[in-house]
Amino acid sequence: MHITRGFTGRPRVADPGLPPGQYDAGDDWPVLSAEVTPELASADWTFRIDGLVAEPRTWDWEEAHRMPPSAYEGAIHCVTSWSKFGVRFAGVSLDAFLDTARPHASATHAVAYSHTGYTANLPLADLTGGRAWIAWEYDGKPLAPEHGGPARLLVPHLYFWKSAKWIAGLRILDHDEPGFWERNGYHERGNPWEEQRYAGD
Amino acid sequence: MTETFVPPTRFAVPGRIAVSEQAASEWQTATVTGIRRETPRVTTFRLAVPHWPGHLPGQHLMVRLTAEDGYAAQRHYSIASAPDDSGHIELTLDHVEGGEVSGWFHTVARPGDRVEVRGPVSGFFAWPGDRPALLIGAGSGVVPLMSMIRHHRARNLTVPLRLVVSARSPEELVYARELGAETTAVFTRSAPEGVAVGRMAAAHVAPLLAEQPAGGWEAYVCGSNSFAEHASRLLVTAGQPVDRIRIERFG
Numbered sequence: 001m002h003i004t005r006g007f008t009g010r011p012r013v014a015d016p017g018l019p020p021g022q023y024d025a026g027d028d029w030p031v032l033s034a035e036v037t038p039e040l041a042s043a044d045w046t047f048r049i050d051g052l053v054a055e056p057r058t059w060d061w062e063e064a065h066r067m068p069p070s071a072y073e074g075a076i077h078c079v080t081s082w083s084k085f086g087v088r089f090a091g092v093s094l095d096a097f098l099d100t101a102r103p104h105a106s107a108t109h110a111v112a113y114s115h116t117g118y119t120a121n122l123p124l125a126d127l128t129g130g131r132a133w134i135a136w137e138y139d140g141k142p143l144a145p146e147h148g149g150p151a152r153l154l155v156p157h158l159y160f161w162k163s164a165k166w167i168a169g170l171r172i173l174d175h176d177e178p179g180f181w182e183r184n185g186y187h188e189r190g191n192p193w194e195e196q197r198y199a200g201d
Numbered sequence: 202m203t204e205t206f207v208p209p210t211r212f213a214v215p216g217r218i219a220v221s222e223q224a225a226s227e228w229q230t231a232t233v234t235g236i237r238r239e240t241p242r243v244t245t246f247r248l249a250v251p252h253w254p255g256h257l258p259g260q261h262l263m264v265r266l267t268a269e270d271g272y273a274a275q276r277h278y279s280i281a282s283a284p285d286d287s288g289h290i291e292l293t294l295d296h297v298e299g300g301e302v303s304g305w306f307h308t309v310a311r312p313g314d315r316v317e318v319r320g321p322v323s324g325f326f327a328w329p330g331d332r333p334a335l336l337i338g339a340g341s342g343v344v345p346l347m348s349m350i351r352h353h354r355a356r357n358l359t360v361p362l363r364l365v366v367s368a369r370s371p372e373e374l375v376y377a378r379e380l381g382a383e384t385t386a387v388f389t390r391s392a393p394e395g396v397a398v399g400r401m402a403a404a405h406v407a408p409l410l411a412e413q414p415a416g417g418w419e420a421y422v423c424g425s426n427s428f429a430e431h432a433s434r435l436l437v438t439a440g441q442p443v444d445r446i447r448i449e450r451f452g
Contacts, residue, residue, distance in 0.1 A: 002230055002317055004266040006309040009274050010301050021275055031426040031450050034325050036433045036443045080277050184324045200226035
């Protein structure tokens with residue numbers, strides 16, 4: 001650690017919700033996606049779970065909305081070092097989808113993929129137990145296209161690149177396969193509390 | 202049963218770009234060696250980085266500043282300089298109102314100061330100089346694109362390269378002195394005599410897509426999110442395939 005001459009930083013407010021190396025973005029919600037925002041109507045949105053599951057299945061917008069609603073209220077954390085507090089997402093818990101598809105006992109990981117072709121890998125344990133959602137509402141309104149609408153994956157306890165926008169499906173695997181940013185040098189898991197930003201962290 | 206299928210990442214090229222895990226995970230100390238005003242709001246900071254592993258145009262790095270009480274702030278910044286600038290890298294930073302890190306650079310930093318850097322990181326927006334590149338930027342979004350132009354010149358590359366850049370006025374056009382025949386400037390608030398004022402439009406982009414080089418363009422878009430949305434739509438409307446558009450958005 002090197003002290004930077006003359007650097008004082010923002011006034012420090014001890015916030016136990018702020019992981020190391022992060023700052024509070026306040027009302028801002030920066031958009032970070034590497035690809036063109038797709039024009040994807042909710043009527044054309046589908047979500048599929050396949051791979052190592054007992055029942056591969058695709059849900060359309062109407063079918064997904066008939067599942068029990070579930071909401072997340074809390075913080076999100078981006079690897080570029082902003083965090084955002086008090087966000088409110090609504091959708092369906094991923095547990096509800098996985099309970100239908102029933103992953104095999106050998107399943108350990110998933111590749112989440114989007115309608116644009118974006119991918120992110122996640123341990124299955126990070127997608128179950130009420131910690132992951134398919135989200136289509138933000139702050140009571142439909143999720144904006146640039147933030148992943150009509151629906152995105154939401155895994156708020158990991159860096160937000162794991163929460164694939166325009167989510168199209170999960171392929172359940174018995175091993176880990178790096179996704180888009182992971183092949184570009186980012187960390188395999190991305191836990192903000194451990195500052196797992198880049199491969200080797 | 203072992204599944205090996207991974208859904209195709211349509212817009213990926215990263216196979217050709219290896220990001221060094223070691224470079225990405227180690228912090229090192231860089232020394233400010235020069236400060237150069239570009240526009241009233243934008244300044245270039247030159248850093249000596251003795252163990253810089255090299256980068257590709259378009260890559261970025263993290264900068265970390267640490268206060269006396271141990272509080273640290275880190276930010277991602279695009280690298281402005283070409284890879285061949287031996288032992289040095291340059292960052293060109295907007296003076297963001299209330300910016301914690303950019304504010305330190307603009308109001309405190311002077312030659313001799315030391316900061317920590319880590320990188321280069323991310324290969325997606327990088328351009329190795331191997332394919333025709335159509336660069337579209339606005340404001341300080343021109344920074345990683347300038348690294349590509351400098352690389353193109355430094356290596357005397359012959360692969361086609363074009364830049365369409367938007368600025369509020371000629372005074373706010375970053376790197377104005379360096380931009381050359383490859384560049385079309387678009388001014389949104391005020392323009393030199395005889396040049397139209399207005400937003401970047403199909404008329405700026407469509408002619409470039411009408412005269413495709415062999416193999417087609419690889420498009421790189423960098424700017425604010427609203428600009429990136431606008432510019433990427435112009436490209437798509439003009440026929441550029443979505444999987445050959447890379448976007449770097451500035452909050």
